[in-house]
Amino acid sequence: MLWKAAAIGLALAAGIGAAHAQNLTMAVGAPVTSLDPHYHQLSPNNAAASMIYSRLVETDNLARMQPGLALSWTAVEPTVWEFKLRPGIRFHNGREFTADDVAFTLARIPNVPNSPASFTTFVRPITRVEVVDPLTIRLHTATPYPLLPMDMTNIFILDRETHEGATTERFNSGELAVGTGPFRMVRHANGDRIELERNDQYFGERPAFARVAYRMITNDSARTAALLAGDVDVIDQVPTADIARLRRDNRVSLQEITGLRMIYLSLDHMREDGSPFITDNDGRPLPRNPLKDLRVRRALSMAIDRPAIVERVMEGSATATGQFLAQGIHSHIPGYPVPRFDTEGARRLLAEAGYPNGFRITLHGPNDRYPNDARIIQAIGQMWTRAGVRTAVEAQTWATFVGRAGRQEFSAFLLGWGMNPDGSHPLRNLIACFNRDTGLGASNRGRYCNPQLDAGLAASSQNLDPASREQQLIALERMALDDVAVIPLHIQTNVWAARRGFTVTPRADELTRAQDVRPAN
């Protein structure tokens, strides 16, 4: 009798333990705004989409390409990429996945009404879609295009029968949020939470949790408090101010990885004579724009104590850098140095350039966009002033800042850039000459322009040999960085915090997803 009771007790305890381990509650800092995977290209939306839908090419936590709905991809001809699809895949509603669904998806992307940021740039190089058989699809391009598989890591595949004519609203209501991903949609309360349950037919690794509540808590302190109170098991975007405290707390563990977001300073390369926020020491405008002089740019870069910013402003959750991508990521330049902090050297260079007494500049930046953004430019302002460039600092809200930066209203300003793990991404967007016809330099807000670099970029963009292409890109990155096209500062560390009993695989691309959480002992 006693034994029996004990056995029942044990069974109950085990049952409770198992039930507990089946549920996961996570809180993210940035709200998901739509469950239509093609409506708004935005990290939080992509994170939510990658729980419900899947892509031809998936990425692992270091942003390397992995087979997804496609098992393999090869350039069968210089302008034709062939994808072999995974057989036997079904959507959550039981419909079969075939090459025709890929064709449907690619056709839908440019035609999502009212999209404020569409995925069209990823499908524009495709000139023709050829469905060879239900499990083979060929994508034709006008010129050789090595980036096509990487572009496919952004495209979530929908089902033609289910999603023909589907509106964004019907995705948001949850009705049509049907994919092939690791979780199925249960309920969506816009801006508040998404409830999911495990898709047992998922082709990839089986998620550890059967039910997931994906909550959005935008206030940093409230998110940390919810974790400490045990209301949520995992949070992302741990504020740097809380990191030291959480490290000491044995109820939680932190999971970190060097990310893909570079914080950098952009400089006015556009104006030859006089930049709007640069004057001489008496406040009179300068006849020439000193930032056009490489010596001045190098001086400004070496006047910045990057390790001090990382340690004191970022509380250690960043890596000082002199280049675009972190170690271990494609196109990282091996051994390229972080510019050495040297105030005296900066003064010498400024004197050589004809500014022995420096000049005055206003450094602009956002105050609500990147971790500690306003404090970073304050620190840099002090460092520049110490090197003889008297710096005023002006931080403003992103909504105002980004528009003005895009109209070239500033002389020097802080920005961040989340990279694709490929050197062509920062080069094409931030460094290449601004050119509407080629679509290059679209985020080149300082209007740096180096025709030699553009020519090299054009050559590499048609090179289908991965190894020689990476070498080309590394040489171009060197060219841009030696010329101080922008001043890289640091690469952010992505930090998650989990309650005891949970562990997160941290991702370089900042996505927070339920399939990356596992029970820990």
Added chain:
Amino acid sequence: MALYLLRRLMQSGFVLVAMSLLVFLGVYAVGDPVEILISPDADQEERERAVRALGLDLPLWQQYAVFVGRALQGDLGRSFVFNEPAIQLILQRMPATLELAFGSMFISILIGLPLGLYAGLKPEGRLSKTIMAGSILGFSLPSFWVGLMLIMLFAVQLGWLPSTGRGETALLFGTRWSFLTADGLAHILLPAINLSLFKISLVIRLTRAGVRETMLMDYVKFARAKGLTPFRITFVHVFKNIMIPVVTVLGLELGGTIAFSVVTESVFAWPGMGKLIIDSINVLDRPVIVAYLMMIVLMFIIINLVVDIVYTLLDPRVRLEGKA
């Protein structure tokens, strides 16, 4: 009366137009929504497509004309961010905000009235002085700080109450409400208290002032002389008369709470309208900002109208006149 209502309606229409115009100009002055919403690696062609898709390629006056034309047909536009009708987004979140606002109102009356009454009846007592000193704290402490402290104390340290979010909901009148479930009540308690602190102080001070003034009135003295019990004097003669200012102020406070409980909602991750409007302002989601503010203006106009009408019922000396 009819003339009065007509005039009020016309004034309201004017306020609505002015408000929408201000929001249009304001958002235009702050920045460009496309710059914020667009994916960073979009090329120039894609940016231009997005500008056209959101109707931002037209001159501002034409954008406004398009808006007015649609608004007259009852369509206040679609959110840039959610691609859903702005009004629908706001209405979806309204129940959460309403129950929070009424919850805090309820708490402030429940706590504020008795304390204020006591402080008014025994102004020199030690307890009264403590109450009055406490009410100063309620006025002066910033609500986001108090909110965080409440979370730290009751959720993190003591673990009595959930820290954030809205709990389980139950269906009533076709809408989901959380005050109908135990879990929902546990979730609403902290944010409602946070939101009510200021109002508790307000009620205490109004009640105390009212009681002290009324206690000196002739009819109270007369009632006392007549030998009525202190209980009857307080709750029949005094109480009725101090309720008029309390009700007026609370009515307006209710409007303010519904419209601008932004701080509390974001600290407690409460999925209400306040959180929607602050998120929308951050990304310059103009249709939502316009629709929200127009709705709030409408709400205040209606509350004021109701208050005016209620006055005439409460106090026969007040007349609603057509002439100003």
